[in-house]
Every structure is written in C-alpha cells, then in structure tokens.
Amino acid sequence: MKNVIILFFILASTVQAQDGKHEKIKALKTAYITEALALTPTEAEKFWPIYNSYHEKFHALRVKERTEIFGKLRNGLGALTDAEANELIDKNLAIEASELELRKQMTAELRKVISPKKIISLKKAEDDFKRELFERYKQGHGRRKQ
Incomplete structure (x- = not known):
C-alpha cells in the first residue's frame, strides 16, 4: 500500500511538471510571437483569442493523426495490408485537408484584426x-x- 501511495505521488508530480513545462512553453511562445509580430496591446487583445482557439483545433488534429495513423504504424509497415495502407493514406490526406481549411479560416479571422x-x-x-x-x-x- 505504501508503494502505491509513493507511485501515485511520483506520477502526480511528473504530470504536474509536464503541465508546468507546457505552460512555460506556451508563455514563451506567446511572448515570442507578440514580439516578432510587433503586436500592439489592442491587436494582441483581439489576436490571441483567435490564435489560441485555432491552436486548440490544430492540436486536436495532431492528436487524431497520432492515434489513427501513427498508432497503426507501431507494429511496422510490414504488418500493414495494402487496404490498411490505403486507409492510412486517405486519413492522412483528410487531416492535411482539415489543417488547410483551419488555416484558411484562421487567416480570414486574423485579417480582421492584424x-x-x-x-x-x-x-x-x-x-x-x-x-x-x-x-x-x-x-x-x-x-x-x-
């Protein structure tokens, strides 16, 4: 029982450290982009909600890609049938098309603010x-x- 409690605390601290790293990277990215684009405070106020919303959608597509495509490739390409390979190609193309559509939508919204x-x-x-x-x-x- 004592080992289970220790393991729980180790796992919790690892997850918390990863969350902390993620938040730190997000803050660095925000500062980097704000400076690189020379966003005024007014522009930043309108830009970041749009950018963050689309960033979450892009992230969801990357998660989908990892689970639906890369997950099947864990066993190697030799284990795939031609039908499975064609299915993965089609899924990859659909994800890329979705990314392009999101980029178009984000650009249309950003044109209104920067x-x-x-x-x-x-x-x-x-x-x-x-x-x-x-x-x-x-x-x-x-x-x-x-």
Missing part, C-alpha cells in the same frame, strides 16, 4: 520559435549525456 504582413510573419515566427525550442532541447539533452 495586417496581412503580420499574418505572413506569423508563420515565420511559429517556425522560428519551433526551431529555437528544438535547439534548446538538443542543447539541454547534450549536457545531460556528458
């Missing part, structure tokens, strides 16, 4: 943030191995 140049800069800012985050991750893991 300039077209800032909308174009948004994609670059997102990519730059991901790249920088990945570099920090690599550097952190490199230090731990030494």
